[in-house]
Amino acid sequence: TEGFFQINLPVYEQALRDIADHVDEARPVVDLYSGVGTIGLTVTDNHLTLVEINESAVREMNRNIEALNRANSRAILSASEKVLDTIVSGSTIIVDPPRAGLDDKVVGRLNEVLPERIIYLSCNPVTQARDVARLVDNYGITYIRGYNFFPHTPHIENLVVLDKKSS
Template sequence: QRFFAWCQNCLSLRSIQLGNIPLISDDEAKLLSAAGGEIIYSDPKSPASRVTERLNKFGDTTLSDTILGVAFNYACEGFFQVNIPVYEKALSDMKAWINCNEKLSTLDLYSGVGTIGLTIGGDDVTLVEINEHAVAEMQRNITKLNRPNAKAILAPSEKSLEYITGKQIVIVDPPRAGLHADVTNRLLETEPPRIIYLSCNPVTQARDVSLLQEKYEIVHHQGYNFFPRTPHIEHLVVLDRNI
């Protein structure tokens, strides 16, 4: 408890010190002031990396990266792809399947801060995301990019079924659990002409694709090594409605 109290009180925009002993130089303190950061406490009993308590914060903790020439801001705790070169390769491959249907609008489900929809989704794109912080950053990105026809929706994808109309290309990039059953059923009901499915869990993706094959056929698939020297891969499947 004394350590946590020290953390809460020791950090200023000018110095970090333990008693009278400086822990960083003046130049390092200036760099910290120009940037930003947080001291957080995460309960080691938690199975996930979650913030138990925020001990201190300084500066602006918003991060930024550029994807396919488009600059994105995102919160330091928000989701963002870490292997950007491979992610850009996946996006470029996905874009080729959107350019074939330029007259159609795009629906981006599980959209995060909009790195898929706002880079390859065309002018008329609707982005649905459950995380309020991600949607706030996405809305700022939309404004910054001057995209008046891009719409950010704060809601779970399974509670946004009215946006799946069957008259757009649908992009899905769900968490490891895969598509919610209601989303799968709505896709089968409305039959959009093309579904572009990027997955971080090929097992649940295979489950979802097997259900969608009632009315769709696989026209393309590709794996991506986002995390070298680990067993994890990202997998892209493009499905077209059966004629």
């Protein structure tokens, strides 16, 4: 398979546990920029929609869905910004975008429909901070943690959980 995989498994597993701690099983989950589906398929057994633009990653994701017998999970081959209708009110949205961060259309949709929670894992804290700044009018930061997935390099991963503000 072609694609990107985390290599520092103990640290990645901690990040997955932290994400799972913030997933409400009563809500549908949408995992955008989902790669082969590792995050979404690990953190919830609930109704799960996974969106990924890379065709080989989606093929692997479908194999993972089948191997885990997840009839309530579906994979969508698309850019996240082209399936904005998957972002709905009352859901939990997981995003793990590339270094460029979230597409403007995704941020716009998040601010429009106001899902209950956004779980944002980022490999670029600069673009993550930019994106979070565009969400804080409607969301409060309830959790933040950095991870050193790549020791002895300048790269870090950062997790931010945002909850919809009460109206």
